[in-house]
Amino acid sequence: MANNVEITILLDFYGEMLTEKQRDFLSYYYNDDLSLSEIAENEGISRQGVRDAIKRAETLLYDMESKLGFAKKLQDIKDTLGQIMECAESINAYNLDHGLSREINETTVRIKSLALDIIE
Amino acid sequence: MANNVEITILLDFYGEMLTEKQRDFLSYYYNDDLSLSEIAENEGISRQGVRDAIKRAETLLYDMESKLGFAKKLQDIKDTLGQIMECAESINAYNLDHGLSREINETTVRIKSLALDIIE
DSSP states (O other): OOOHHHHHHHHHHHGGGSOHHHHHHHIIIIISOOOHHHHHHHHTSOHHHHHHHHHHHHHHHHHHHHHHOHHHHHHHHHHHHHHHHHHHHHHHHHHHHTTOOHHHHHHHHHHHHHHHHHHO | OOOHHHHHHHHHHHGGGSOHHHHHHHIIIIISOOOHHHHHHHHTSOHHHHHHHHHHHHHHHHHHHHHHOHHHHHHHHHHHHHHHHHHHHHHHHHHHHTTOOHHHHHHHHHHHHHHHHHHO
């Protein structure tokens, strides 16, 4: 089957565009680590039926990311925010080392807090 | 019809999920400001056909934003980055006023540049 981490991320982003059943199957398989046979038994359908449904749902997720690219875009934004936090930290360290200004320190803390709000 | 600015934004975000025809019709109507009758004449279909196609495409766009919320999420991120840039500017101004450190100034410039990369 597909890459576990990728599918979990794409399911977070695009899950609402799938049917409830598709979301459930992917979640049983990738998040709860149930086997195809276990899902088939719980749902009262064939193992092949579960496999096909999961494959279809995965294709939809990959197709949406390929068209919309939001998972990649948000990851890029988070990477940039990481760099912004490092900049704020370096100002903070320099400022402390040289005993310069409380105001500057407080503002670097605020920058880091704003960036973290988005990253988390 | 729907809100012009909203549709233009949603078309940017989710346009790739529409058919080429749907994208074209919305773009003629909202970006190029053609009338329904003008589009109908260019496409050789009825005015009502154009109207229905645009309505369906708009519904799809609003439905995707309601389920996925990426337009709102990215706007929130941009607002927060605006606040981060203000923080960097305030450190920069304080630093210049008090003749403190070239290193701090250069780092605030870098923060603003990183934030702008995402906003633009």
